[in-house]
């Protein structure tokens with residue numbers, strides 16, 4: 072079968088011929104891959120950034136944002152049948168820590184987990200894939216067109232869930248009912264993850280402002296506004312002036328991945344606010360920040376800042392539920408997040424060229 076493979080640490084990425092995976096254990100599922108999304112992680116990988124080949128191999132099949140259709144199941148698979156749509160999750164546990172033992176490899180203590188398409192395990196950019204039923208998340212046929220957004224949506228769902236668990240644990244007694252409804256959220260960076268976070272925050276009743284550095288009438292701010300959000304151009308409003316000009320916010324979802332901005336955003340946070348960061352800054356450029364001023368505020372205003380990466384199977388399921396709800400509330404809107412569909416034979420243009428108006432570029436393996 073065909074697959075897209077990379078020599079880790081180099082820019083050598085190519086379409087290869089490799090063995091077709093088969094169901095080899097009773098709890099395994101074989102899927103034909105329909106679409107695989109590309110994100111910043113893939114683009115970093117093909118620029119020679121972080122990625123590891125499986126043990127004993129000198130190449131890695133990339134791709135972690137998959138969507139496919141079941142074509143075969145092992146004898147012990149009970150809840151999944153041929154023809155079902157679904158996705159496989161990304162991370163596989165280390166097998167030696169309590170989080171991984173509990174099925175929460177997204178909270179792995181050792182760092183010795185593997186990740187399909189990223190770290191020591193082949194990914195999903197291929198015609199067929201096989202994995203265990205425990206890593207399968209069903210996608211209803213009605214939202215098959217959005218299935219490829221399942222993985223990035225799981226990342227947004229986890230981050231919001233983590234932040235809200237903290238708020239509930241410390242403020243629940245004072246905010247009976249729904250803490251999110253009617254409160255103000257700031258989403259910094261409205262790429263795919265930021266927009267998906269805005270979808271969740273809007274579904275949960277928050278008043279959402281999105282911040283980025285693109286023109287107001289371009290696609291991403293337009294979609295944000297269709298969700299009922301407000302756009303602020305970060306080139307016109309400095310982060311340190313945000314609270315004065317736009318107002319303080321109770322919740323910050325960060326998806327920009329720029330270190331200095333990530334810290335400075337704290338200035339916009341209100342009393343008892345929560346801030347969740349998901350962006351991974353590249354490079355180590357030193358930044359000048361008003362550290363004392365910001366930390367004084369964190370203490371005096373009882374604020375929480377938390378980082379979040381990856382997602383549990385429950386967050387994948389939650390993400391699929393959010394996609395279903397959003398497709399009913401805003402019919403046709405989420406489809407617009409998929410800005411480019413590239414046939415696998417033309418994969419180079421998906422991983423190397425990134426247009427400022429692209430939100431989610433996907434490789435199509437089968438229609």
Ligand SMILES: [Zn+2]
Pocket residue numbers: 109110111112113135136223
């Ligand atoms: Zn990704």
Ligand SMILES: [Zn+2]
Pocket residue numbers: 164165166167168169170171172176178179180181182183184
């Ligand atoms: Zn672990």
